[in-house]
Amino acid sequence: MNNEEYYDFEKTPDIHYYEFSSIGPKGSIRKVIQFQQINLEENIYNLGFGDFCPETQEISDLITTNNLDTKKVLSTVARAVIDFMTLHPNAIVMAKGSTQARTRLYQMGISEFWDEIKEMFEVKGFYKDSWESFRKGKNYDAFFIFKK
Known part of the structure; x- marks a missing residue:
């Protein structure tokens, strides 16, 4: 994650709001991350x-942009999570996509950066009605992320 390309974001800390633009063949797409x-x-x-x-x-979590920058977008979301967790070290972040495909996208991001993530965070995955420690290669329905 340290060497991964990412987009610079602007943030409004008091409302836990992060914004950046995805740049690709579909143009500049405004993306928003918000922790509620x-x-x-x-x-x-x-x-x-x-x-x-x-x-x-409004923010739509159902639009699929396909701007050919998925890895860079996931890296940006990961950096926003790190920033948020640094400002709120006792917070627990829940990540669950609006669709199964979106949840899989979060899982891909966690797996992609797992070596760095596991050094900073504890990650739990929701599987068959219970929470367990995250394991790569297992499909979860949601995730809890908290500082170690």
Whole structure:
């Protein structure tokens, strides 16, 4: 991850909002990452990620851009998670895609950067109604990420 290409992002820390542009054959696509607290007691934040839709002024997590920069986008999301977790070391980040394909994309990102991730974070995967330590090659339905 340290040597991976990524996009620079702008952030608004008070609302846990990160924004960057994906650049590729489809042009410049505005991407948004937002961490939304979903459990106050356990300090759990949902990782929201998608394209900003100028028409609706909303973030869509259902659009598939295919801008041929998946690895760079995943690297950027990973850096945003690291930044967020550095600012909020007691937070737990939950990552679950809006579709199975999107959840697989998160899994690909975790697997791709696993050697670096496991040094900084504990990752749990949700499999068959329970949470377990993440293992590469196993398909999970959701992920919890927290600092070691």
